[in-house]
Amino acid sequence: MKMSWRDRFRPTGRRPMTCEEVGTWLQHYLDHELDGRRSGRLAAHLEDCKRCGLEAETYERIKHSLADTRPASPDDAITRLREFGERIARGEEPVQT
Amino acid sequence: MNRAGRRVPGRVPTSASSQALFEQHVLPEIEVMLRVARSLTRNDADAEDLVQDTLIRAFRAIDRFDGQHPRAWLLTILRNTHINRNRRRRPELLRDPDGTSRELHDIASADVADASIDAGFDAEIERALAELDEPFRRVVELVDVAGLSYAETAEVLGVPAGTVMSRLHRARGRIRDRLDRAGLAPRSH
Numbered sequence: 001m002k003m004s005w006r007d008r009f010r011p012t013g014r015r016p017m018t019c020e021e022v023g024t025w026l027q028h029y030l031d032h033e034l035d036g037r038r039s040g041r042l043a044a045h046l047e048d049c050k051r052c053g054l055e056a057e058t059y060e061r062i063k064h065s066l067a068d069t070r071p072a073s074p075d076d077a078i079t080r081l082r083e084f085g086e087r088i089a090r091g092e093e094p095v096q097t
Numbered sequence: 098m099n100r101a102g103r104r105v106p107g108r109v110p111t112s113a114s115s116q117a118l119f120e121q122h123v124l125p126e127i128e129v130m131l132r133v134a135r136s137l138t139r140n141d142a143d144a145e146d147l148v149q150d151t152l153i154r155a156f157r158a159i160d161r162f163d164g165q166h167p168r169a170w171l172l173t174i175l176r177n178t179h180i181n182r183n184r185r186r187r188p189e190l191l192r193d194p195d196g197t198s199r200e201l202h203d204i205a206s207a208d209v210a211d212a213s214i215d216a217g218f219d220a221e222i223e224r225a226l227a228e229l230d231e232p233f234r235r236v237v238e239l240v241d242v243a244g245l246s247y248a249e250t251a252e253v254l255g256v257p258a259g260t261v262m263s264r265l266h267r268a269r270g271r272i273r274d275r276l277d278r279a280g281l282a283p284r285s286h
Binding site for chain 1: 115116119120123124127128131132135141144145148149152153156157218219222223226237240241242243244246247262265266269272273276282
């Protein structure tokens with residue numbers, strides 16, 4: 001996507017990202033690992049650039065699909081481990097080697 | 098001490114502060130630990146055993162814990178416990194501390210039924226994940242499946258966060274390429 005003349009004269013920290021910058025930071029953005037300012041600049045670019053928007057959509061779908069493969073932690077395993085942890089805390093389980 | 102106040106042989110007396118620290122910082126992380134343990138062991142029973150051992154080690158070290166970043170601290174203990182358990186079970190894995198490179202092939206052939214377009218997309222992603230090389234698959238499993246941050250994943254794997262990012266980027270790129278080849282990546286009309 002071409003940068004508008006108005007964006008060319010904005011400080012780098014405030015103008016939307018370029019396609020190249022989005023390529024660098026998109027994964028961080030999708031993983032919520034990007035700082036607020038960069039995140040805002042990237043989101044502004046995605047609103048205007050169809051190609052990058054589609055790229056983001058693809059990776060987002062991949063992320064969601066992978067998250068859906070997460071096996072639900074069976075409640076009984078968590079309950080057993082929690083009870084075990086509570087017994088350790090109360091000194092009712094051997095913890096020495 | 099047992100509930101009657103008598104000392105139980107082999108068990109250590111606990112101070113109130115140890116107990117409070119353990120309950121405050123460790124017990125709330127059990128679910129995340131179990132998720133990560135599943136990713137490391139690929140087996141529910143082994144994962145539960147691994148978390149139990151991690152809880153014991155965490156309790157032994159709780160007085161030295163500074164109260165900062167409990168999840169990262171616990172994930173480091175969990176990872177070291179996993180490596181030690183593998184070494185005890187299979188000494189030949191000393192050169193392969195994660196001890197799972199062979200297990201990759203077991204799931205590479207996993208077949209996934211696809212009953213709809215969405216299921217086809219998901220199935221393609223599962224296949225792509227199974228076919229990734231071990232270091233790449235492991236990062237995707239920890240970030241996307243177990244839901245860890247880059248820093249937490251770096252703790253579990255014992256690698257720099259930059260390595261996590263580059264592996265993740267490449268792994269997702271490969272998954273995306275596979276979707277493209279299968280004609281399943283979203284396209285502009």
